[in-house]
Amino acid sequence: MRFWQVNILHHLNALRCFEAAARLGSIRAAAEELNVTDGAVSRQVRQLEIYLGLSLFERGHRRISLTDSGTRLAQDVTASFNLLRRANQYLEFDQAKKPIVLAAPASFLLRWLIPRINRLQKALGETPLQLVTWDQQGCNIDSSISVSIRIGSPDSSADVINTAFMQEEFGLVVNPKLLGIPPSNIEEKILKIPRLIPKTRPNIWDQWIEESAVDTFDTPTIGFERMFFTLEAAEAGHGIAIAPRLLVTDSITSGRLVAPFGFISRKGKYYAVTAKWNEENQSVKKVINWFEKVGKEEKNYIQ
Known part of the structure; x- marks a missing residue:
């Protein structure tokens, strides 16, 4: 040749x-x-x-x-x-050096992730972290997003990887001052307190009533644009709310809210979702591993 x-x-x-x-x-x-x-x-x-x-x-x-x-x-x-x-x-x-862009529902960011942001940044090391709101469950993940948080069911797209890190639970929460100190006649008092309803989860009360098998509530309602507004109002003593457990963990720990009837485990889960093209990205792996680790820790802690 x-x-x-x-x-x-x-x-x-x-x-x-x-x-x-x-x-x-x-x-x-x-x-x-x-x-x-x-x-x-x-x-x-x-x-x-x-x-x-x-x-x-x-x-x-x-x-x-x-x-x-x-x-x-x-x-x-x-x-x-x-x-x-x-x-x-x-x-x-x-x-x-490229930032990790983490997208999640606004309430998840405000009520759970931001209070833990230093722990996540420590796991990432020098890799920058950028948070964006992502409330559209049906949207496909795009190349600008490194990891997104999905609640309920996994993303069914063929080009993504879903990692479940916590079970979905919800329950009735209220400012403990509305129940008296010490609390007494809880059910009677609850039936006289206005119900707080987020526009983003308009059926959450009906779902809780059905899944907890309690009597129908017929108290006045106050509506809010977002779940985090609803929970802020509950903490301020303006009414009772049905809340995902993850979003009120810190409030219950600090005593700002109580869950007099406990929480109900649901079929859904919290998922960290990333595109398959990010599968070998070390920073993305660190984020996914962090959610799994903290999810296990807090599941043990809050029960």
Whole structure:
């Protein structure tokens, strides 16, 4: 074969196997580094030799050594792969500087995540974190979002990965001052307190009544645009609300709210959702792992 007819760029997989074997001096070591079998490396190297019409290795019992042609090729190929490895390091550095964009419903951000933001940032290290509201459950995740929080059912899109990190629960919450100190005649008092209803969850009271098997409430209602407004009003003593447990964990711990009837476990879960193209992004992995870790910790803590 004439030299100028050779185009080794058509055989990058074979070059990769040859370079590893030449650099490490071993087919087996090359196979371990590339996470393939010894036979796969040997076949790729042999195909490259056939294509070039040259012997690149002298093969002995359990050992290989480069021929003169193999030595010349290895010098240039290893130098080229070193440039690619260096470029990959630069890209990893750039990736670490790129902010993680975390999208979630506004109430989730305000009531749960922001109070824990320092812990998440610590897990991310020097990678910047950016929070955006994401209240549209039906929207597909786009390339501008690293991780989104979904509540209820997982995202059914084929190009995303759903990671459940906490069970969905909800219950009736109220400012403890409205029940008296110490609390007495709780059910009687509850039936006289206005109900607070968020526009974003207009059926939450009907769902709770049905799932808790309590009598229908017939008290006056006050509407709010968002869940977090509703819970702020409940903390201020303006009425009773049905709240996802996750959003009132801190308020119950601090005594700003109580849940006199406890919480009901629902079928839904909290999911951290990311696109499959982010699967190997180390910063995204750190975010997902953090949600799983904190979800387990708080499930034990709040029960």
